[in-house]
Amino acid sequence: xxxxxxxxxxxxxxxxxxxxxxxxxxxxxxxxxxxxxxxxxxxxxxxxxxxxxxxxxxxxxxxxxxxxxxxxxxxxxxxxxxxxxxxxxxxxxxxxxxxxxxxxxxxxxxxxxxxxxxxxxxxxxxxxxxxxxxxxxxxxxxxxxxxxxxxxxxxxxxxxxxxxxxxxxxxxxxxxxxxxxxxxxxxxxxxxxxxxxxxxxxxxxxxxxxxxxxxxxxxxxxxxxxxxxxxxxxxxxxxxxxxxxxxxxxxxxxxxxxxxxxxxxxxxxxxxxxxxxxxxxxxxxxxxxxxxxxxxxxxxxxxxxxxxxxxxxxxxxxxxxxxxxxxxxxxxxxxxxxxxxxxxxxxxxxxxxxxxxxxxxxxxxxxxxxxxxxxxxxxxxxxx
Amino acid sequence: xxxxxxxxxxxxxxxxxxxxxxxxxxxxxxxxxxxxxxxxxxxxxxxxxxxxxxxxxxxxxxxxxxxxxxxxxxxxxxxxxxxxxxxxxxxxxxxxxxxxxxxxxxxxxxxxxxxxxxxxxxxxxxxxxxxxxxxxxxxxxxxxxxxxxxxxxxxxxxxxxxxxxxxxxxxxxxxxxxxxxxxxxxxxxxxxxxxxx
Numbered sequence: 001x002x003x004x005x006x007x008x009x010x011x012x013x014x015x016x017x018x019x020x021x022x023x024x025x026x027x028x029x030x031x032x033x034x035x036x037x038x039x040x041x042x043x044x045x046x047x048x049x050x051x052x053x054x055x056x057x058x059x060x061x062x063x064x065x066x067x068x069x070x071x072x073x074x075x076x077x078x079x080x081x082x083x084x085x086x087x088x089x090x091x092x093x094x095x096x097x098x099x100x101x102x103x104x105x106x107x108x109x110x111x112x113x114x115x116x117x118x119x120x121x122x123x124x125x126x127x128x129x130x131x132x133x134x135x136x137x138x139x140x141x142x143x144x145x146x147x148x149x150x151x152x153x154x155x156x157x158x159x160x161x162x163x164x165x166x167x168x169x170x171x172x173x174x175x176x177x178x179x180x181x182x183x184x185x186x187x188x189x190x191x192x193x194x195x196x197x198x199x200x201x202x203x204x205x206x207x208x209x210x211x212x213x214x215x216x217x218x219x220x221x222x223x224x225x226x227x228x229x230x231x232x233x234x235x236x237x238x239x240x241x242x243x244x245x246x247x248x249x250x251x252x253x254x255x256x257x258x259x260x261x262x263x264x265x266x267x268x269x270x271x272x273x274x275x276x277x278x279x280x281x282x283x284x285x286x287x288x289x290x291x292x293x294x295x296x297x298x299x300x301x302x303x304x305x306x307x308x309x310x311x312x313x314x315x316x317x318x319x320x321x322x323x324x325x326x327x328x329x330x331x332x333x334x335x336x337x338x339x340x341x342x343x344x345x346x347x348x349x350x351x352x353x354x355x356x357x358x359x360x361x362x363x364x365x366x367x368x369x370x371x372x373x374x375x376x377x378x379x380x381x382x383x384x
Numbered sequence: 385x386x387x388x389x390x391x392x393x394x395x396x397x398x399x400x401x402x403x404x405x406x407x408x409x410x411x412x413x414x415x416x417x418x419x420x421x422x423x424x425x426x427x428x429x430x431x432x433x434x435x436x437x438x439x440x441x442x443x444x445x446x447x448x449x450x451x452x453x454x455x456x457x458x459x460x461x462x463x464x465x466x467x468x469x470x471x472x473x474x475x476x477x478x479x480x481x482x483x484x485x486x487x488x489x490x491x492x493x494x495x496x497x498x499x500x501x502x503x504x505x506x507x508x509x510x511x512x513x514x515x516x517x518x519x520x521x522x523x524x525x526x527x528x529x530x531x532x533x534x535x536x537x538x539x540x541x542x543x544x545x546x547x548x549x550x551x552x553x554x555x556x557x558x559x560x561x562x563x564x565x566x567x568x569x570x571x572x573x574x575x576x577x578x579x580x581x
Contacts, residue, residue, distance in 0.1 A: 209552065216555035223562050236535030239558065243542045246565040253572040254457035257428065324570050 421571045423464035431456055465568050475557045478545025
């Protein structure tokens with residue numbers, strides 16, 4: 001207990017500090033980490049009036065610092081050990097703690113029975129304290145605010161080691177050497193990185209960028225089918241193939257606008273030969289628009305929908321929705337069907353009129369509302 | 385069907401009396417799908433009016449005319465999609481620019497065909513014939529696992545405006561581009577299905 005004897009020598013009998021109380025605190029602190037500091041700061045003792053608590057910008061809460069000082073003799077090493085408890089691991093934390101202890105020791109040595117010397121060492125401890133709280137976020141402990149209200153450090157699992165740490169704290173000032181001086185130059189606001197990772201901004205930015213890219217790749221993976229590839233390169237190839245496939249589909253579909261399967265067939269033959277890399281995609285898109293007549297598929301769809309409507313309207317709606325279709329009243333349907341199947345010319349005006357009129361029926365009309373003559377007839381047949 | 389549009393069904397539908405007719409693509413008026421469909425149909429109608437569709441017998445129209453018409457329709461599809469997206473996305477802006485320049489070029493040199501979509505995409509050409517290539521130094525690709533990937537360059541070629549984007553932006557644009565392409569394909573398919581003539 002070298003430290004304590006030294007402190008006691010410096011501190012005169014001014015204070016009415018109840019050492020008994022402190023002893024109690026020390027004893028129970030082993031089991032009750034958070035209570036200790038609570039008690040320490042609850043028993044405020046303004047018994048050192050000549051101490052100047054507001055000592056420059058270093059002490060944010062002057063009052064509390066003064067009170068902090070009041071329990072100086074017993075509390076310092078304990079506080080240091082509390083700091084230790086706070087910071088679990090990380091070489092920097094050790095260095096900081098040792099630095100505080102060093103400064104404390106230095107402050108003590110330089111003092112000549114003067115209270116201010118004690119104050120200096122307390123300030124040093126506080127600086128170390130504050131610094132370590134800034135840097136101690138990574139250790140899992142909550143930062144201690146010496147300005148009121150006082151937050152308790154997170155109760156660590158290191159209570160069994162409390163005693164051992166106290167011993168270590170006691171011997172630390174004797175053993176620690178000058179490497180601490182180097183650590184004092186470290187800026188307090190350094191962000192603590194996880195162990196094994198660099199803290200310089202470049203690598204952090206690089207890491208962020210990589211994470212961003214990874215999450216975007218994941219989003220793309222959900223869009224593109226056959227996205228079970230774990231390899232990034234193959235995922236990219238899959239995406240590229242899918243984009244090419246979609247573009248090919250657009251090309252083929254624009255062919256079918258020409259009207260008539262006959263016009264489309266010879267051209268489609270060319271297209272399929274030039275762009276045959278769609279894999280399983282092509283079966284879905286390419287073949288349909290060329291060979292099958294459009295009515296067949298729709299008839300099948302609509303029979304399916306008729307069946308579904310019998311059972312459950314909701315599932316029928318979902319089925320339609322999945323296909324990109326919806327239901328519409330007959331009046332509108334007949335209007336459009338007369339327009340489209342008679343001639344192409346009036347289509348322009350009619351479709352525009354249809355597009356312009358909103359809320360025309362129970363369904364919101366889209367411009368692409370069209371009727372299927374054959375489908376409707378089949379539907380009537382199945383209904384009646 | 386994956387689509388960027390939010391399609392909700394009117395609550396009146398369930399109370400509607402059967403029989404009902406099947407119609408195509410009902411969605412909220414403000415969705416990408418309806419915007420695209422609107423524009424595309426208008427353009428289609430214009431194309432139909434200007435160059436009438438060839439009759440069912442293929443012998444009437446020359447293959448050249450057919451091809452040109454196909455390309456017109458395809459370009460109309462892409463331009464209406466780009467305009468439906470608007471300026472919100474980098475790829476739509478680049479696409480609109482590219483189409484504008486390619487149309488200009490066709491007007492100047494009617495013999496040349498406009499740039500195809502599926503092929504390698506160059507940056508928009510100026511009217512004077514000089515090729516303006518926007519190339520960005522990929523310093524970011526340096527130390528990352530994306531370094532040796534040739535797929536990234538290919539993706540840049542596929543996505544309009546992809547040459548001058550960073551990798552993160554490129555992937556984001558690709559996702560939106562893919563969704564819009566899917567919408568485009570589904571709308572065009574439903575149009576093709578419902579207009580067999």
